[in-house]
Amino acid sequence: MKPQKFYTQGIEFENINTVLKIYKKQQKTLAEVLTIFTQESNKALIVNVYDSIEPITIKEAMSLANSEQRAAALKHFPIEEIIVSLKAKLVDKQTIKKSQVRWDENLKPYKYDFEDTYELYAISANALNVQPRWGGGQDYKIYFVKCKCASTDRQYYLYVPEFMGLKQDAIEAIAWTMRFDNQPLSKQQYLNLMYSET
Amino acid sequence: MIWYIILPILILILIQYSNSKKINTKKRNILMNKIKELVKSIQKQHKQLVAEWDAGGDSTPCWFSIIDKFGKEENREEYSKKYEEEFDSLRNYIISELNLPNAGEYYNKGKGVIGLEDDKVVIRYSAKEFTNENEDSMIEFSLEDRFGLLDLQYKANITFSLGLGEKIEMNYDILEDDEEEEEKDNFMIELRILEGDEIFVSQEMFTYYKTQFEEVGKRFETELGLEIDGKTLQEILISYNERDEVGKGFLKIEKYYEWHKLHENEEVVLID
Structure with a gap:
């Protein structure tokens, strides 16, 4: 007999427990989960086990072999929680003071001063359950830079390659994520652009 | 007076032009001979030089393979490198002699064997030239749903489709016999x-839904084969994928028109 497959967010899983754990993390009730399953044998199993199922943890989500499955499971955790759980190490933090001309509700311009903080983090590749493509050993690190979009106030976590992370400079890392003429910006170019924006 | 300056310059330019033309012709002749030698040596070893192409839609890919007498392909990486210059040139001859398209929605897909006959490089090939066009329309349709499949749309994307007619596919592979195709169900x-x-x-569920679509299909079946602007209505795809918020369902009718010309086992001289 062909083994059954189970799904959440359109992603296929081999194990019903993993899907139930994700539903538990989503705080779905037993009644809600039962409406999603159509086969009587699955319904009977869920009635028996759902109360004792624990919500999926970040560690469990990270240990899923398939990257699509990992993404589907991790979607339900706030990114800050993931970063703490993965023991991300703050490598560098820098703040730039900026000022912009903005317009109030009467369309009068005013000066808006604010600070932009960039943080460079490193996570061990092992904790992320990823293998470096070109080797790199046990201590291989994945680097990312945290920044805030000044217009939407949303936080972003952007990947930077290892050679950029090793420079241990958050501004240099954020500059690398931007392109001009298909070339990454240098730290100085990025700062010049920031000052001209100011 | 000025002619004393201009005339020698003009003569020099003409000599230069004529020399470069001679050099180009010489180069071309050398390359043509190299291609002939290559084809001759492949034939001598009882192997076949095969060309395939899938031209149109903004590109003209054409690639080559050398097949041994047992029908097995030789190491492509090795010979592609070794005969890169000859293959590049042969590709241009094929594109030019078979008038293969590049840009636009006009296609030519085919395959042929290259050989040497009376010191001429020829290709014996089969191909299909074609161009497609399609039009879509929607009609309201109430699908009877005794098994409640449509009630499960909250947990799955469900699409029913029925195909009428079919595109003409031909066996481009002139080295192999036509294989009998497995009969596929036209409902899915x-x-x-x-x-x-x-x-x-x-x-039971499958047959229940299929019967309803076949009923609808009868309305369109007679349109197959109709000609509009020189193109023939080759295929109709009827699909249904969801009911809207008020429970109304719609059928999407896609009509595929095609113009085509088949070339079967034709021969063309590539290099004289």
């Missing part, structure tokens, strides 16, 4: 599960 229920477990569709 496609289930893309989003949440929970799989949905089981029994034979």
